[in-house]
Amino acid sequence: SQTIHQWPATLVQPVGSPLSLECTVEGTSNPNLYWYRQAAGRGLQLLFYSVGIGQISSEVPQNLSASRPQDRQFILSSKKLLLSDSGFYLCAWSPYRSEKLFFGSGTQLSVL
């Protein structure tokens, strides 16, 4: 069966520090991968998606970047965090050419 792992579960970082959130999927190959951010009262916002290694599409210009160094690994990064980067970050995957998303358990990021 397929599983998705996302870590860490919680993270407190000072403004201006770097960020690296990692997501891996097991039990499938060539998944579509996604990073969403959930801010209070604003629902889920798609940040990045990837259909293959090294292929990243950005939905919203911002202080963050994403990379996909391996087929089942998706990384969300920032060189310098801003206060506005605080939120709940969710990684998700879907089978190739499928509309069904499977979510990780999320990372609560607090930038202070």
Add this chain to the structure above:
Amino acid sequence: AQSVTQLGSHVSVSEGALVLLRCNYSSSVPPYLFWYVQYPNQGLQLLLKYTSAATLVKGINGFEAEFKKSETSFHLTKPSAHMSDAAEYFCAVSGSSGYSTLTFGKGTMLLVSP
């Protein structure tokens, strides 16, 4: 382009009462529609989905939703609320192209009182 509007950021019901969570969508292509549930500090789980088959879709935990094209709606219902249903619910839409970039609504928090 797609968009989703969920009416009401919070809905309160008593245990045993009918649950109705409203979702209206906008889509320039035939839509696929979804309801997801999120329990505190967890990721989202798929409750049910509409993908152009039957307009009345049954999901997990006794929830169901009806696709009404004329009303551009996909409201979520459950005949009798249970305390364990308390969670945040998200409606989402995607195009039916087979490539899934879902657009989510802002969510509705369901509160269930004894």
